[in-house]
Amino acid sequence: MFERIQRAYDVLDHPDADGEAVCSELKGTGVDVDVTTIEGKEGTTDFVKIVVPGEDPDANTLGVIGRLGGAGARPEEIGMVSDADGAIVALATAFQLAEMHARGDVLAGDVRIATHVCPDAPTQAHDPVPFMGSPVDMATMNEHEVDGEMDAVLSVDATKGNRVHCERGFALTPTIKQGWILRPSETLLDAQERVTGEPPRTLTLTAQDITPYGNDVHHINSILQPATATDAPVVGVATTSVNPVPGSGTGANYLPEIAEATGFVVETAKDFTRGRASFYDEAEFDRLKSLYGSMDHLQTMGESR
Numbered sequence: 001m002f003e004r005i006q007r008a009y010d011v012l013d014h015p016d017a018d019g020e021a022v023c024s025e026l027k028g029t030g031v032d033v034d035v036t037t038i039e040g041k042e043g044t045t046d047f048v049k050i051v052v053p054g055e056d057p058d059a060n061t062l063g064v065i066g067r068l069g070g071a072g073a074r075p076e077e078i079g080m081v082s083d084a085d086g087a088i089v090a091l092a093t094a095f096q097l098a099e100m101h102a103r104g105d106v107l108a109g110d111v112r113i114a115t116h117v118c119p120d121a122p123t124q125a126h127d128p129v130p131f132m133g134s135p136v137d138m139a140t141m142n143e144h145e146v147d148g149e150m151d152a153v154l155s156v157d158a159t160k161g162n163r164v165h166c167e168r169g170f171a172l173t174p175t176i177k178q179g180w181i182l183r184p185s186e187t188l189l190d191a192q193e194r195v196t197g198e199p200p201r202t203l204t205l206t207a208q209d210i211t212p213y214g215n216d217v218h219h220i221n222s223i224l225q226p227a228t229a230t231d232a233p234v235v236g237v238a239t240t241s242v243n244p245v246p247g248s249g250t251g252a253n254y255l256p257e258i259a260e261a262t263g264f265v266v267e268t269a270k271d272f273t274r275g276r277a278s279f280y281d282e283a284e285f286d287r288l289k290s291l292y293g294s295m296d297h298l299q300t301m302g303e304s305r
Contacts, residue, residue, distance in 0.1 A: 023048075026094065054107045142229035
């Protein structure tokens, strides 16, 4: 796994990093790669979509989104920023699954991986430490990263700029579906325990964390923004730290923890596509809706008052 992470790190930690570099790494592996360059108000970025095909067209499809503002903040900062964790894990997962596929270890269902590559993203003010901005807005990110073919989504994001979760490693969020914050998935906690050899770690969320960006309320970060753009269940995979670390901080990509997060994503891909893991209890979700109604208004910008 460390070799896969090193490959991802080398692709991203370059002043001229782009989607074509990712394509070159995956050439000849049997996976599909699509790159789309989008220009925003503060620069450009390359959205990369990777599809690792499964052997059963009726099996579950897992989505993996490497969420970040940018892998670098040049010229303000030199080198890889903390915010790059999501892209590192997404690409390392792609490299691992592509190699497995080439060797004949084909998963039951497809895994659709999406992230974007930007070596010179802007920074932005945030409490308690600065965040990374992005050349494009959140709606554009969701448009290019959230796929209607995804039956469930893991959203991987560096989540170190807070005082909510104060330990190194990676933490799982409760499952988010159509505006509901559901209880954490037991089968995903099982996979986390298996990969780390430790008790599971979960990330505390508030209702405002799962609302869309741009509504002028505080968000822990963008880890659950994909949940505003899909009805599929979404779980955040948060790489964490003991002390608050700026998203634009360099030298803060903790490789052992990234390796564990990547291992978790790979194990979840195996389990979910075979029907061994679920993101939520469907009967319980239906019961909640019958008792309290829809919460999908939290997926919108709300009403202006």
